[in-house]
Amino acid sequence: MKKYKYPLIYPRIYRSDKKEGIKVIESGQITMSKITKDFEKRFARYIGSKYAVMVNSGSSANLLATAASCNPLRKKKLNIGDEVLIPGICWSTSLWPLVQYGLKPIFVDVDVDTLNMNIDDLKKKISNKTKVIFCVHVLGNSSNMNEIKKIVKEKNLILIEDTCESLGSNFNKKKLGSFGDFGTYSFYYSHQISSGEGGMVVCNSKDDYEILLALRAHGWSRDGSKHKYYKKRYPKLDERFIFINLGYNLRPLEIQAAIARNQLKQINNFKINRKYNRDKIISLFQKKYKKNSFLSFVENSKHVDCNWFGLPILINNKFKHKKKMIIKEIENLGVETRPIISGNFLNQPAIKLLKLNDKKIKLKYSQEVDDRGFFIGINTQKSSLKILNYVAESLGKAFIKVCN
Ligand SMILES: Cc1ncc(COP(=O)(O)O)c(C=O)c1O
CATH class of the missing domain: 3.40.640.10 (Type I PLP-dependent aspartate aminotransferase-like (Major domain))
Known part of the structure; x- marks a missing residue:
């Protein structure tokens, strides 16, 4: 592994x-x-x-x-x-x-x-x-x-x-x-x-x-x-x-x-720590890459107080065709990534096998999430500023390398 x-x-x-x-x-x-x-x-x-x-x-x-x-x-x-x-x-x-x-x-x-x-x-x-x-x-x-x-x-x-x-x-x-x-x-x-x-x-x-x-x-x-x-x-x-x-x-x-x-018993602390880690990665990234035109971070919906599972990120439209390369670069820097659950589930081979989309419907925005989205983890303990900064910089570096 x-x-x-x-x-x-x-x-x-x-x-x-x-x-x-x-x-x-x-x-x-x-x-x-x-x-x-x-x-x-x-x-x-x-x-x-x-x-x-x-x-x-x-x-x-x-x-x-x-x-x-x-x-x-x-x-x-x-x-x-x-x-x-x-x-x-x-x-x-x-x-x-x-x-x-x-x-x-x-x-x-x-x-x-x-x-x-x-x-x-x-x-x-x-x-x-x-x-x-x-x-x-x-x-x-x-x-x-x-x-x-x-x-x-x-x-x-x-x-x-x-x-x-x-x-x-x-x-x-x-x-x-x-x-x-x-x-x-x-x-x-x-x-x-x-x-x-x-x-x-x-x-x-x-x-x-x-x-x-x-x-x-x-x-x-x-x-x-x-x-x-x-x-x-x-x-x-x-x-x-x-x-x-x-x-x-x-x-x-x-x-x-x-x-x-x-x-x-510890879930409230875990939640606070997860939020701290998430907010820090975002603020460190935004401070360092002020003119960022590469990505946006997904925010909580109105009225939702999130216990974040991860930090979901959307690649800006003009770079979405480079998603695979961007992900590869982020992973090369040692930051693990995941798709947004499994992307647009209609693309999965089992949908065809089980004939679950006979009418061949298209989900425009699920596909957009698939094309542009991924997430990185956030931990249940407060991470050090050093590692959070490393994550923020790795995101920036990967995007600059692939998109510039
Ligand atoms: C939305 C959703 N439902 C169900 C499951 C299945 O949970 P488990 O892995 O515990 O079987 C997962 C797994 O991560 C999930 O993300």
Whole structure:
């Protein structure tokens, strides 16, 4: 693996996280147990949702939220062929559960300056088959959630928020992920908090919570509050193995919960540090390259207080054809880069394989984000001025070398 001077994120399992992890190993209770439950409670409180269910990844969280939305136990349930509005800038496992459940993704364009779903295009793409808005909050930022909530209410839709990149961001002081029927989160290593791998689904309905619990673990009843009822109703069954629903095994390890719980305690500090690092790189760059005509930094949308995942950057239009060379130069200087999620997802070969764009729609602005955008990491601890200056200068140097 390439060693970067400024990687996407520095190793971020800290001493106190290690202690919590070791305690779990020494206890012998490695599989999901009390710490997971406790972490779920704290997480729900932090988000401002009633319930939280921990899983082994953000991808599993999206799978679980989609599976629950389609579940026969749900009153307002999705059916095969129902249309789901999803942004063109999304992650693969935002999309795949929809396809796996026979739903029809309808791709919505984004705003270049926010990277998130464009509300006008969203409105245009609503049909009488639309049943879900599946937001993907990109890199800590979001669309206008008031507008989205208004549409959801008017059209009686389900709202799922893939918040895997935006834990701790607020829209109008309310946490992203808490606006919809389900909010999903990832604790993968570069995310706002991390347990290496891990994820969470939040919801406000007790019925949804019960469905999530069964689907997370084999479809059995024993994690839910209706277990007693099922025991009575099916006295001939072994009470430990009463299967009431479909199911997967998406459970996290107790060690993941212990580490993520410890990181959640520090999330406000992480957020401050991330913001400090981001703002410093920008101000150092702007001071040094006063007449910069190369790039712009993506700012938070109106009303959004971002817990930034990274520092998204847009190459100015006249240099966008040089993007590959610019990225190569930045990477050569030891600064790790990433595309904006996966760029315009319609360009991915799997879209063709799965025939997800038969009408050959084009997403002008998702393509523009793809053509012009990339991001660099920001760390959860305050970085030294020396390294932040190095990053700012590397950006400048790379652009000057390629574009001048
Ligand atoms: C928007 C989005 N959704 C879902 C995921 C999947 O999360 P995980 O890697 O924990 O499976 C990611 C991963 O980074 C993501 O960026």
